[in-house]
Amino acid sequence: MSAALAGWVQTDVHAAWNVAIGFLKESSGMMDIYLTRGATAEMAKQDPDTLLRLYAGDRANQKYATFGRFLIEAAFENGEQAQLLEKLRIIENSEDRNKWVSQIF
Numbered sequence: 001m002s003a004a005l006a007g008w009v010q011t012d013v014h015a016a017w018n019v020a021i022g023f024l025k026e027s028s029g030m031m032d033i034y035l036t037r038g039a040t041a042e043m044a045k046q047d048p049d050t051l052l053r054l055y056a057g058d059r060a061n062q063k064y065a066t067f068g069r070f071l072i073e074a075a076f077e078n079g080e081q082a083q084l085l086e087k088l089r090i091i092e093n094s095e096d097r098n099k100w101v102s103q104i105f
Contacts, residue, residue, distance in 0.1 A: 006038025013046045021054075024064070033066055044070035045078070049087070056090040072103055 008016035020039035044051055048071050055064045075084040081104055091097040 001035045002038050005036060006042060009039050009042035009046070013043060017043050017047075017050070037066075037070075040067065041070045041073070044074040048074060048084070052087055052090055056092065068100055068103060072100070075104070 005016050005020050008019075016039050020036040020043075023036055024033065040051070044067070051064070051067045051071055055067045058064045071084060075081050085101065085104060088097050088100050091100065
């Protein structure tokens with residue numbers, strides 16, 4: 001499933017993401033996170049704001065905690081570290097926001 005979703009996001013990132021996020025929302029373990037990692041990585045490159053909003057909206061920051069890795073990697077690949085730092089304001093929890101800043105630096 002991971003490879004299929006990763007391939008699909010190359011042609012229609014939002015359609016593939018809608019399937020992947022369904023798995024993540026219903027997930028109770030790491031397997032679904034593992035299976036959707038290709039879609040998440042590509043979404044981080046093509047539409048990082050969507051991932052950041054999901055992370056920020058998850059008050060416990062448990063289900064979407066892995067998004068940070070993908071968003072930071074994409075920001076470095078695209079030379080958009082400063083833009084990501086600016087967008088981190090959306091994360092209300094200062095401890096979580098500081099963790100992201102620390103990871104970026």
